[in-house]
Amino acid sequence: MTADWTAIEALPATKLVDLFDQDSNRLSMLSLDVAGIHFDWSKTHLTKDAVTAFEALAKAQGLAAKREALFSGAHINVTEDRAVEHTAERGEGAPDSVARARAFHQRMRTLIDAIEAEALGPIRHILHVGIGGSALGPDLLIDALGREDKRYDVAIVANIDGVALEDAFARFDPAATLLVVASKTFTTTETILNATSALQWMTEHGVEDPYGKVIALTAAPDKAVEWGVDETRVLPFSESVGGRYSLWSSIGFPAALALGWDAFEELLEGAGEMDRHFRLTALHENAPALAAFADLYYTQVRHAETRATFAYDQRLKLLPSYLQQLEMESNGKGVTVDGDPVGRPTAPITWGGVGTEAQHAVFQLLHQGTHLVPVEFVAVIEGGDTLAEEHHRQLLLNAFAQGAALMKGKQVSDPARSYTGDRPSSTLLLDQLDPRTLGALIAFYEQRTFVSAVLLGINAFDQFGVELGKEMAKAAGEGGQSFDPSTEDLIARAFG
Incomplete structure (x- = not known):
């Protein structure tokens, strides 16, 4: 492994404009089209030699076997001794797992049909409470795809801050509201508290049977039933589907209800198309692999600590937030799968925004x-x-021009007005934003994250780092535990 990284770290630091001058085939080598998306990495510092070096590293790290293990249902989440089967939700995985996912999807569709037939009474509003992957995925889907065809008014509430819930309460009629509680374990503190407050709001406003309008999305159906949800309104998903990879499962219920079942199926099909590309294509022509190679080049060779994603489309404004959890929770690790220190940078800090605002x-x-x-x-x-075509034309021209400007720069006599250039960018250009293409886009990001993890020797599928703060917050609430002087002072100031 050391020799492989040494070869990568020894790659020459040639300027981007010179790379184009030196290779007339650069654009064709570093761009490709998959599932309605055009990928262009030609404005990064990847070269043929760099790709070859990363392919050697991938071979040394057993990427091919681990990729197959991902799709076969092997327990690649070694710290939790668990399979990783979000791909089975979109039809790519072990046959038994695919069949189970389809059965769960059919259960979801049956419930959606019942809701649309007003079996739970007239429903106009969906109040979805969850946090992390139980909220970010559905929020992204509905915001991106539901601006015209959304059939219900949907609020996705993750924050435990009561202001977030009250914003939804102010918009919704409690008698026409469906409460959706999304929690993999059905023990998530923030989600259960928000759900309890939502039930109280419904009760206070005269809803006779508020539990009769609750849907539970969980991998622990017994816990949901124990909490009070009728078994017929519990939508399970597999324990082997991680939270930040779960929008393809019953966690996607509010999107399937709001956008329609056909849209949800197309989302799955687009993701499956990207999965097949990732699984079957050589690495030098493989979109997730090439993206991961570029990411690793900048973190390992150029010591870049962040990566920015800018969506030049208002419908994708939530994409950077979604990627923050996907990438930083997956690969923000300090030890290898064997428990040894990684000894090098892992995930960059993901951030971004929306063009042209940014x-x-x-x-x-x-x-x-x-x-x-x-x-x-x-x-x-x-x-x-x-609106007039000039709106979208100017939007796209700004996106393309920014990439060109970052690469080329500009040198003038006044240093304050000079641009060094040689600053890398990549471009993902979708033909259109529809369920199929969005599914492929999200699956691309998932597989890219997986490739980076394998090459770094880390486990992308646990997230123990989120637990310590929760444990200490619980301890603080229960009392009986001392903290540092600063924390003790803050607690005293807030609560007396």
């Missing part, structure tokens, strides 16, 4: 600041508005 906020640092920040542009050829 151009007037953070792009100053990207162009002239002292930090090297690889940038990813995500844009859509077909616009989502009905």
